Amino acid sequence: MQLSFHFDTDPAPILPAVRDQLARLQRGRFRRGGGLDPISQLVKSSISSRTRDEVSQLAFERLRARFPSWDHLADARAAEVEATIARVTFADDKARHLVTALRRLRAEQGGLDLDFLKDMPVEWAMNRLQALPNVGDKVAAAVLNFSTLRRRVMVVDTHVWRAARRIGLAPANADPRAVRLAIMEQAPPSWTADDFFELHCLLKGLGQQLCMHDHMDCGHCPLAGFCAQRPL
Numbered sequence: 001m002q003l004s005f006h007f008d009t010d011p012a013p014i015l016p017a018v019r020d021q022l023a024r025l026q027r028g029r030f031r032r033g034g035g036l037d038p039i040s041q042l043v044k045s046s047i048s049s050r051t052r053d054e055v056s057q058l059a060f061e062r063l064r065a066r067f068p069s070w071d072h073l074a075d076a077r078a079a080e081v082e083a084t085i086a087r088v089t090f091a092d093d094k095a096r097h098l099v100t101a102l103r104r105l106r107a108e109q110g111g112l113d114l115d116f117l118k119d120m121p122v123e124w125a126m127n128r129l130q131a132l133p134n135v136g137d138k139v140a141a142a143v144l145n146f147s148t149l150r151r152r153v154m155v156v157d158t159h160v161w162r163a164a165r166r167i168g169l170a171p172a173n174a175d176p177r178a179v180r181l182a183i184m185e186q187a188p189p190s191w192t193a194d195d196f197f198e199l200h201c202l203l204k205g206l207g208q209q210l211c212m213h214d215h216m217d218c219g220h221c222p223l224a225g226f227c228a229q230r231p232l
């Protein structure tokens, strides 16, 4: 079901301005490479929640070094996977769910392959991924946008979720999925997958550096001119 959002004022001009203002501040920092294949991105995103990027990246590299292929990972004991990713948060749950998800995907698709999602409608692909254990909206969006699938999907992590609502890109009570849909609805049709990737990186950086959970450094924020939550 497609959600629609209603604001007191027309939000359409805000999103490109947000992107442009933040890009000026952090110019050139977020150039994407080719991306991981979709299964690798699924593995990486599945172990990254509530974990610092450098810790989850290291855990992902340890998985790649330990298992010759993702089929070997799917066949591994959850305890072995847990030991390999021990430094990420909730390593036991993540290991168990990851092994189950890969096995289920392999059984349902006849192999570890997500390339068929490239041509499916985005929300269909989101729902297909979220049918796997422990795959939520953020992980599904990351698989579709960050990987070589390169789909037009906004990835909303905790920093993007917080900053987007404060700015006024989505209602204050919107959950992460609703924020994703609100941003995608407001995005110009010309925006590509790479534009969404850049916006994700820019809003994440904003949320980490200026618009933090317990402190808003509005005095140094390039969005203060039109942010809905700026101090008067």
Ligand code: SF4
Residues within 6 Å of the ligand: 163, 166, 167, 210, 211, 212, 216, 217, 218, 221, 222, 223, 224, 227, 228, 229, 230
């Ligand atoms: S102006 Fe303040 S509340 Fe708005 S995005 Fe910037 S830091 Fe956050």
